[in-house]
Amino acid sequence: MTQPxxxxxxxxxxxxxxxxxxxGSQEFCVDIMSIREIRxxxxxxxxxxxxAYVRGVINxxxxxxxxxxxSIRLGLGAAELTPRHVIxxxxxxxxxxxxxxxxxxxxxxxxxxMIQPTPDVASEAVRTFVRGLLAIDGRMVSxxxxxRVLPEGELELAA
Amino acid sequence: MDPMAEIKATFFQECEExxxxxxxxxxxxxxxxxxxxxxxAVFRAVHSVKGGAGAxxxxxxxxxxxxxxxxxxxxxxxxxxxxxxxxxxxxxAADVLADLVRAARDGGEVDAARSDAxxxxxxxxxxxxxxxxxxxxxxxxxxxxxxxxxxxxxxAREASGWTVRFKPRSELYRKANETVLLLRELARxxxxxxxxxxxxxxxxxxxxxxxxxxxxxxxxxxxGSEAAVREVFEFVDTDxxxxxxxxxxxxxxxxxxxxxxxxxxxxxxxxxxxxAQAQVRDGQATGPxxxxxxxxxxxxxxxxxxxxxxxxxxxxxxxxxxDLERVDRLIDLVGELVxxxxxxxxxxxxxxxxxxxxxxxxxxxxxxxxxxxxxxxxAIRAQPVKSVFQRMPRLAREVAGATGKQVRxxxxxxxxxxxxxxxxxxxxxxxxxxRNAIDHGLEKPDSRRDSGxxxxxxVRLSALHRSGRIVIEVSDDGAGINRERVRAIAAExxxxxxxAMLTDEETDNLIFMPGFSTADSVxxxxxxxxGMDVVRRSIQELGGRISIVSRPGxxxxxxxxxxxxxxxxxxxxxxxxxxxxxxxxxxIVETLQPRRSDVHSVSGGSRVIAIxxxxxxxxxxxxxxxxxxxxxxxxxxxxxxxEGEGGSRAVLLVDAIQGQRQVVIKSLEANYRQVVGIAxxxxxxxxxxxxxxxxxxxxxxxxxxxxxxxxxx
Numbered sequence: 001m002t003q004p005x006x007x008x009x010x011x012x013x014x015x016x017x018x019x020x021x022x023x024g025s026q027e028f029c030v031d032i033m034s035i036r037e038i039r040x041x042x043x044x045x046x047x048x049x050x051x052a053y054v055r056g057v058i059n060x061x062x063x064x065x066x067x068x069x070x071s072i073r074l075g076l077g078a079a080e081l082t083p084r085h086v087i088x089x090x091x092x093x094x095x096x097x098x099x100x101x102x103x104x105x106x107x108x109x110x111x112x113x114m115i116q117p118t119p120d121v122a123s124e125a126v127r128t129f130v131r132g133l134l135a136i137d138g139r140m141v142s143x144x145x146x147x148r149v150l151p152e153g154e155l156e157l158a159a
Numbered sequence: 160m161d162p163m164a165e166i167k168a169t170f171f172q173e174c175e176e177x178x179x180x181x182x183x184x185x186x187x188x189x190x191x192x193x194x195x196x197x198x199x200a201v202f203r204a205v206h207s208v209k210g211g212a213g214a215x216x217x218x219x220x221x222x223x224x225x226x227x228x229x230x231x232x233x234x235x236x237x238x239x240x241x242x243x244x245x246x247x248x249x250x251x252a253a254d255v256l257a258d259l260v261r262a263a264r265d266g267g268e269v270d271a272a273r274s275d276a277x278x279x280x281x282x283x284x285x286x287x288x289x290x291x292x293x294x295x296x297x298x299x300x301x302x303x304x305x306x307x308x309x310x311x312x313x314x315a316r317e318a319s320g321w322t323v324r325f326k327p328r329s330e331l332y333r334k335a336n337e338t339v340l341l342l343r344e345l346a347r348x349x350x351x352x353x354x355x356x357x358x359x360x361x362x363x364x365x366x367x368x369x370x371x372x373x374x375x376x377x378x379x380x381x382x383g384s385e386a387a388v389r390e391v392f393e394f395v396d397t398d399x400x401x402x403x404x405x406x407x408x409x410x411x412x413x414x415x416x417x418x419x420x421x422x423x424x425x426x427x428x429x430x431x432x433x434x435a436q437a438q439v440r441d442g443q444a445t446g447p448x449x450x451x452x453x454x455x456x457x458x459x460x461x462x463x464x465x466x467x468x469x470x471x472x473x474x475x476x477x478x479x480x481x482d483l484e485r486v487d488r489l490i491d492l493v494g495e496l497v498x499x500x501x502x503x504x505x506x507x508x509x510x511x512x513x514x515x516x517x518x519x520x521x522x523x524x525x526x527x528x529x530x531x532x533x534x535x536x537x538a539i540r541a542q543p544v545k546s547v548f549q550r551m552p553r554l555a556r557e558v559a560g561a562t563g564k565q566v567r568x569x570x571x572x573x574x575x576x577x578x579x580x581x582x583x584x585x586x587x588x589x590x591x592x593x594r595n596a597i598d599h600g601l602e603k604p605d606s607r608r609d610s611g612x613x614x615x616x617x618v619r620l621s622a623l624h625r626s627g628r629i630v631i632e633v634s635d636d637g638a639g640i641n642r643e644r645v646r647a648i649a650a651e652x653x654x655x656x657x658x659a660m661l662t663d664e665e666t667d668n669l670i671f672m673p674g675f676s677t678a679d680s681v682x683x684x685x686x687x688x689x690g691m692d693v694v695r696r697s698i699q700e701l702g703g704r705i706s707i708v709s710r711p712g713x714x715x716x717x718x719x720x721x722x723x724x725x726x727x728x729x730x731x732x733x734x735x736x737x738x739x740x741x742x743x744x745x746x747i748v749e750t751l752q753p754r755r756s757d758v759h760s761v762s763g764g765s766r767v768i769a770i771x772x773x774x775x776x777x778x779x780x781x782x783x784x785x786x787x788x789x790x791x792x793x794x795x796x797x798x799x800x801x802e803g804e805g806g807s808r809a810v811l812l813v814d815a816i817q818g819q820r821q822v823v824i825k826s827l828e829a830n831y832r833q834v835v836g837i838a839x840x841x842x843x844x845x846x847x848x849x850x851x852x853x854x855x856x857x858x859x860x861x862x863x864x865x866x867x868x869x870x871x872x
Binding site: 043044045046047048049050054056057058059061062063064065066095096097150151 | 491492494495498738739783784785786825826827829830831832834835836837840842846847848849850
C-alpha cells in the first residue's frame with residue numbers, strides 16, 4: 001500500500017509541494033515534507049482514556065503508531081470506517097503519527113503567495129489547525145498544520 | 160561532537176576503566192597481594208590517568224595523580240613495603256582521584272582540603288625520612304619535578320653516559336608508538352650513537368607483518384640522569400624490554416658498541432638473499448626447520464626473544480566500542496524479526512498446512528534460529544554487574560567512616576551479566592541497600608565484640624543467574640531486623656493496627672511499606688524519608704521482586720530477582736472485552752476462578768473479593784480501561800491476584816486468559832504519550848498492537864477501594 005513519494009514529478013522552479021486529501025466533501029492539504037508514507041487502513045488497538053479522535057494504535061513495522069481521525073479532530077464528525085480509508089503517516093517533530101482520511105487526492109505545487117489567510121469567521125478547530133486557504137481549479141483547499149494534532153499537556157489522571 | 164571533545168570523552172571512558180583497575184588492584188593489595196603484577200597494574204592505572212590528564216591540561220588532576228604515582232612508584236620499586244597502613248590512604252587517594260576525574264568531566268568542585276590532606280599524606284609516605292625537612296604540609300609548596308621520583312636512587316655515578324638497550328614488543332607498535340620519535344627524544348639528552356639489531360628478523364615467509372623484530376642499542380654520552388633516560392620510555396616501558404646501563408667511565412663507549420655489534424650480527428642483506436634464493440631453489444621455503452638451519456646469519460646468540468604467550472596473556476579478549484544506538488537499532492530489528500516470524504507461523508497454521516509439511520518444519524527451524532539471534536543480540540547489551548558492584552566498597556568505606564563501624568565488603572559473581580539498563584538502574588537501589596546494611600544492619604564494633612563476633616562486619620554482595628533471571632543478594636552479618644521495634648513503629652505510623660497479629664515474615668516485610676523508616680534519627684546516611692519502599696519500587700519498575708530473610712543476631716539477606724533484559728518480557732496474554740492485553744508475569748501472584756459469593760460491593764460501586772478470608776480490591780480491567788460499560792460477571796471471567804508497589808495486592812478481573820508468551824516491549828511514549836494503567840505496548844503474532852498492563856498503576860488507582868493495606872500473603 002505504500003506509495004513512495006519520490007515518484008511524484010519534481011516541479012520546476014520554486015514553491016512548495018503539498019499533498020491534498022479528502023475528508024467528506026472537504027479538501028485539505030499538508031506540507032509534503034512532513035509525510036513519510038501513505039498506507040491502507042488496518043484495525044487499530046483502542047487506547048484507554050484517549051480522546052475520541054485518537055482511534056488507537058497500529059503496528060508500523062515495529063513502531064507503535066497512534067492514529068488520529070482527522071475528521072473528528074477537525075470537528076467534521078465521526079465517519080463510518082471503510083477499507084477504502086487511508087492512513088497518512090506523518091512526522092511531527094520527533095514523533096510519527098497516522099492521520100486517518102477518506103482519500104488522498106493530489107500533489108499540489110504552490111508558492112507562498114497563493115496561500116490566502118483564513119477569514120475571521122472560522123470556528124475554533126479551524127483557528128487551531130488551518131494555516132491558510134488555497135483556491136485550486138475552483139476548489140477550496142484548507143492548508144493545515146499538524147503541530148497540535150495529538151493531545152497535549154499533562155496526563156489526565158484516570159479516576 | 161567536535162573531534163577534541165570526542166577524544167576527551169574517550170579519555171574519560173578510559174579513565175573510568177583505569178579507576179576501576181586501580182580500585183581492584185588496591186583492594187587486592189589490601190588483601191595482602193603485593194605481587195609485582197598487582198602493584199604494577201595499580202601504578203599503570205594512576206600513570207595512565209596522569210598521562211591523559213596532562214594531555215588535556217587538567218592540572219588539578221595531574222598534580223594529584225603525580226603525588227599518587229610517586230607514592231605508588233615507591234611501592235613498585237620496593238622502597239616502600241605494601242602494608243595496610245600504606246594501602247588504606249591509597250584507597251582514599253583512589254576515591255579522590257575518581258572525584259577529580261568526575262569533576263574534570265562534569266565540571267564541579269572537589270573538596271580541596273580533602274584532596275590536599277590525602278596528597279600530603281601520600282607525599283609524607285614517599286618522602287619518609289630522606290626529605291621530611293622539605294615537605295611541611297599542603298601541596299602548594301611542593302615543586303613537582305619528575306626528578307623527585309629518583310632522588311632515592313643509589314648514589315649517582317659520575318657516568319659519562321648510558322648504554323640503552325631497547326627492544327620494542329609488538330604491543331608498542333599496536334599502541335601507535337613510534338620508535339623513531341623515542342630515539343629522537345633520547346638524542347636530546349646528549350650525543351647518541353644508535354645501533355640496530357636486526358638479528359631476529361625472520362625470513363619473509365615467517366615474517367609476521369605486525370610483529371616486532373628489531374632492537375636498538377643506543378650509546379648516549381651526556382649528563383642526563385638515568386631517570387631522564389627512563390623518562391623517555393615512560394609511556395612504553397610495559398611494552399618493551401629496556402635496559403639502561405651506565406657506560407664504563409674508562410671507556411668512551413666504543414667498546415660497548417663493538418661488543419654489541421658482535422653480539423647481534425646486524426642485517427646482512429646479501430646473506431639473507433642468498434639464503435632465500437637457495438631455499439626457493441630447493442623448494443623448501445616453507446619448512447621452518449630448514450629455515451633455522453639454513454639461516455645461520457640471522458641467529459643471534461643471547462638475544463632476548465620476547466615470549467609472545469606471556470605478552471598476550473595480559474591483553475584481555477579484544478573488544479570494540481560501539482554506539483549504543485546501533486545496538487538498540489539491531490535489537491529493534493531482531494524484535495521485528497521475532498514478530499514477523501510469529502506472524503508467518505500463524506498464517507501457515509491458518510492456511511491449514513500439516514505440522515509435518517516441509518513449510519512447517521522450515522518454519523520451526525526459522526523460529527529456533529530467530530530465538531538464537533535474539534539471545535545473541537541481547538547478549539551484546541549484557542554487561543557484567545562488576546561495574547556497579549565495584550562502586551560498593553568505596554561507598555561502604557565512606558558509610559563505615561561516618562558511622563564508626565568496621566566493614567568488609569565481599570562481592571561474588573561480579574562476572575554475572577545483565578542488560579546495561581538494568582545495571583544502570585540497579586546502582587541506586589544497591590547503594591541504598593548497602594548503606595542500610597551498614598547503618599542499620601551492622602552493630603558497632605564494641606557491641607559486636609560483646610556478642611562474640613568479629614568487630615569487622617561483613618556485607619556480602621552476590622549475583623548469579625537462576626532460571627533466566629539474575630538474582631542479586633545483599634546480606635550482612637549484623638543483628639537482623641528488630642521485629643519488636645518494626646512492629647512498634649509501624650503501629651505508631653498507623654501502617655498497621657496496634658493489635659495486629661503478624662508473622663515474622665510479614666513483620667520483616669513492613670520495612671518495605673511507604674513511609675516506614677526505622678532509623679532512630681534521620682541520619683545523613685540512610686534517612687531522608689526514602690526507605691526500602693523506594694528500593695522495592697525501583698526493583699519492581701525493572702520487573703523484579705525483592706524479598707528479605709532475617710535471622711535475629713545473625714543478620715539479614717535481601718534477595719532481588721530481576722529480568723535479564725528490559726527489551727522482552729514474560730507476559731500473560733488476556734482477553735478483555737474485544738481487546739487483547741498483556742499482563743507482566745512477574746506481577747501475577749496467582750490466578751483464580753472467582754465465585755459470585757466471594758465478591759462484595761462496597762460504597763461507590765467498587766467491588767472487593769474475599770481470598771482466603773481477606774478482602775482484596777477487585778479491579779474490572781475492562782471498566783478501568785473503558786473497554787466495557789457494564790461490570791463483568793465474576794463467574795464469567797478469570798481473576799488474577801497481582802502484587803503492586805509496597806506489597807499491596809489487588810485482583811484483576813478479565814474475560815479470559817489466552818496463554819503465556821514472551822513479548823517484545825515497545826514504547827508507547829515514543830509516538831504518543833504515557834497512558835494511565837498501561838506500561839507499554841507490544842506486537843502480537845497477528846501483527847496487531849497489544850497493550851501491556853501496568854499492575855502498579857492499576858493497584859494504585861484502586862487504593863481507595865482497598866480494605867487493608869497489608870500484604871495478604
